[in-house]
Amino acid sequence: MTLSAIKEILPRLNEVVFELEDGTLVPHHFHVTEVGQITKNFIDCGGVIRSEKVVNFQLWNADDYDHRLKPVKLLNIIQLSEEKLGIEDAEIEVEYQSTTIGKYDLTFDGTKFILQNKTTACLAQDACGIPAEKPKVNLSNLVANPASSCTPGGGCC
Numbered sequence: 001m002t003l004s005a006i007k008e009i010l011p012r013l014n015e016v017v018f019e020l021e022d023g024t025l026v027p028h029h030f031h032v033t034e035v036g037q038i039t040k041n042f043i044d045c046g047g048v049i050r051s052e053k054v055v056n057f058q059l060w061n062a063d064d065y066d067h068r069l070k071p072v073k074l075l076n077i078i079q080l081s082e083e084k085l086g087i088e089d090a091e092i093e094v095e096y097q098s099t100t101i102g103k104y105d106l107t108f109d110g111t112k113f114i115l116q117n118k119t120t121a122c123l124a125q126d127a128c129g130i131p132a133e134k135p136k137v138n139l140s141n142l143v144a145n146p147a148s149s150c151t152p153g154g155g156c157c
Helices: 003-012 071-085
Strands: 018-020 030-043 049-061 092-097 101-108 113-117
Touching: 003 071, 003 101, 018 092, 030 071
Parallel strands: 018 113, 049 092
Antiparallel strands: 030 049, 092 101, 101 113
16 A cells, blocks of 8 residues: 555544454554655665665554544644655555564555565566476376386386
8 A cells, every 4th residue: 555545545534443464453542653764775686776665654552542543643644754754655564563573564445454464575586596486297297208117017116
C-alpha cells in the first residue's frame, strides 16, 4: 500500500485497526511513534547498484490503555511528515515489535490494515546461477539407454 492510498482510506474510517497476517490484532492502544522515509542504497550479489525508498510507520504499545489513535490524527501526522520532511509517495513499510522489530508490508481489507510478513529474496538470481524453477521430470517418460542399464538377472547390480 502506498502513502497516497492510506491517505484516501483514513477519512472514511471511524477507527484505525492493525492486524497481523495470523489474525492477531495490534492492541487498540498502539501509538504511531514515527513516520518517515527510508532510502536504502545497496549492491546486490550480482554487482548491480540499487536504491529503494519506503515510507516507514513505527507502531508501539505503551501502558496507556485508554489511548486510541483516530484516523484524522494519523492523517495529520502523515501530512506533517510530508510537509516537514518532504516525504514522497512510496510503499509503506510498518515496523512493529514482536520478539524483535518486525518489518511488514501493508494492505487494507476494507475495515482493517493488515501487516503482511516480508520475505527476503535474491535480486540477481541470474548472476548467482539460481535456476528460476527446478525442472520437473516425469520418471515414467525417461528412456533407458540399453548399454548403461541393468536388467533383472543381468549381473550388473
